[in-house]
Amino acid sequence: MGNRRMKYISIYRITVIVWMAAKFLLQIFWFQTRHRMWDQETKRAWKELLEKQAREYREKAILLGGLLIKFGQFLSSRGDLLPQSFIEELEGLVDRVEPTPFRYSRRIIEKEWKAPLDHFLSHIDEQAVASASIGEVYKAFLKDGTPVAVKVQRYRVNDIFKMDFKALRIVFWMLSRFTRYGKKADLKALYREVVLVISNELDFTMELKNGLHFKSRFQDFPSLYIPDYYEDLSTNRVLVMEWIEGTKITDLSFIHNHGINREQLAKTLFDLGIDQFLYAGMFHADPHAGNLMLKSDGTLVLIDFGMVGEVRNEDVHSLRKMIQGFILDDYDKVIEALREMEFLLEHADTEHMKKLLKQTTTMYLEGNFDKLDAHMMNDILNEMQEFVKEQPIQLPADYAFLGRATSIIIGVLTTIYPKVDLIQWGRPVMKEWMAGEDSAYALYKNIAKETARPLLSLPRALVNYLEDGDKQRKAEQVRQSHQLYHQFYLFYSLLFFVIFAAGGVLTGLSVMEVVFFPVWIGEAAAGVGAAGWLFFMISHFRLLKKYHQNRRNER
Incomplete structure (x- = not known):
């Protein structure tokens, strides 16, 4: 009874929350001061410290309720802010x-x-x-x-959350003054997001x-x-x-007793997630098993819409642009899309970001995607969280909720149907989504436009040489001749390089069965492109060498 009464006292709640945060920061500071060399033993001790802190947070959240529970759920979606070991403990925080x-x-x-x-x-x-x-x-x-x-x-839930918002503001001030998050993250924006999301739920x-x-x-x-x-x-x-009369979607005995087709149920849930997460509109931000009910006839029931996010039309456009950037190996396009989605903070080092994105993409392209399953998808999501955490990135709340909702859906899918093949189910959907709503071939048009750009900008030196050759003196003719050949070799070097790159992309898409061309066509194009590129690059080099020798002789 005493704890029940105490938790309604403002000074008590604020003191407990702020002291817990201050203690965590002091423990982290002391640990990092004592451990300068991060060997395996240090990493193990660090993980244990974070797990201990997460357990204490979880216990305090259950005791006090209010913001600690909702904020814990919010933080469990923030791989850009917290270590994975902390997040894993918070994921078990049941509301x-x-x-x-x-x-x-x-x-x-x-x-x-x-x-x-x-x-x-x-x-x-x-x-x-x-x-x-x-x-x-x-x-x-x-x-x-x-x-x-x-x-x-x-x-008195409104009173409790008002007290907790005050405590949270003090904690955020401490974080901004005494930790690296003050520089890495926009804590004021994060605070506003927390208050807005939870106020809507109230x-x-x-x-x-x-x-x-x-x-x-x-x-x-x-x-x-x-x-x-x-x-x-x-x-x-x-x-x-x-x-609604029913049970949780993960009640396997209920599913068995009522003869419900688990694969069909999983496909319904998968399609529901895809419809929400890839297309513009609201999405359910908390689709855990308690909010996914199942009726005896196999009907899936979605409830509790207190926590939702939104995918805007411009977000869909930016996501397509980002994926096209990855396919075209155009990381300027990827960075542009990230800026449009407000992922990057002002001080982000975009050149470093492009390098890391390219390395990460190459690593996954060299992997075997044919064996991609739900467990590997979770591993990829975890690695993405680690990548995001180390970079000058702050996920807007909607994207953080989107990632969390996706992870929850994958977990539920693997529970009700462990044989789920996300690639098989997702491939036709992704083809349609990447094509866009206006045209079934929008993606391929964009790829063709980008790869054909060198062809559309023919060397102007050719035109200038034909028009002005008779009007200029012999020295000018010689100079323009060298310029023409310079442009000629450079142009065809770029042309064959594009053929090589297009062949490589076509080969990759054929292997992944995104397009239905024989693999040998892409390989042949890549081979021809590589040979042509090598030939014209060598010829270009010889031309430049000869040109510089003539200039030295003229002197």
Whole structure:
């Protein structure tokens, strides 16, 4: 009882949170002071320290609830900010806390409805079926006997979060003054993101709006159902929705007992994720097993739209541009796309970034993608998090949530259908997505345009030589002749290099079955391109050598 009362006292909550953060920083500072050489033993001790801190954070979050739980979930998506060992511990932070006495929830409902419960309900179970840091859910029945789920904001939850926001501001000030994150990350922007995301969750009218949006968007999606909402009974602190009989999607015994096809269920979830994550619009940012219900007929039910993100049209365009940059080996295009998506901070070293991106891409291109599975996908995501963490990158909240949601979906997929082949399912979808909405061949048009650019800029020296050759003196003719041949060899060197590169790309795409050409066509083009490039480069070198010898003789 004492802890229950203490957690509503502002000075107590702020002191506990700030002291925990200060202690963590002092422990890290002392560790780094004592360990100058990072051998295997030091790395093991470092990992143990971070795991110990993460466990303490988790215990304090469960004890105090409020922002610590939601912020822990937020941080679990931030591979750009935290070490992987810390994130792994936070991923186990379940948004489930001890329910408050029903009398508090009754008081809130009646205040919001401005009437006694029995004015609208024939019955309500006083034992909550779900209890989280922001709200609790009860099963109730309307006057006509219709079962409904009533979500009620927790007692004094607004007061708790206001206290915690003050504590978080102090913690962020400490981070900005005494750690490298102050230089690496935009902590003010990060603080605003946290406050905005959680404030939206505290307003149930936002969740109602999101739920209605998803229901409209996916009304024709096969084997998917989104509950109805009772708008006339919903307020910013109470949300009433259709009651769904079912279980968690990961309940394998339920799936077996009802003869549900696991592969088909996994494909439905996969398609749902692809539709949300690749195309413009809102996406469910917290699709864990508790928010993915399963009915006895195999229908997937998506619930709880308090935490959502958004993929904008310009984001989709930038993502396509980034992938095209990787395919074309044009890392200026990749950097441009990253800037458009606001990934890079102002002081980012773009040249260093391009070098690292090229190295990382080369490493994966040399791997065997035919054996790519969900476990390898998670490994890649983890390595990407490590890469992001070391670079001057700060993920906008929507992208961080997108990465976290993707990781959660992959985890659920492998649970319900371990044989899932993400490459086989994803290849046709990615082809269509990369082509764009305007044209089925948009990607290939862009690749052709980029690779053909040298052909479209023919050497102007040829035109100048034909027009002015008779008008200039002999010395000028000789100079223009050298210039013409210089441009001639340079042009064809570039041309054959493009043929070589295009052949290499075509070979890679053929191997990956992205395009359906025989592999030998790409290999032949690459061979011809390499031979032609070598020939004209040698000829160009000989021309330049001869030109410089003539100039020395003229002197």
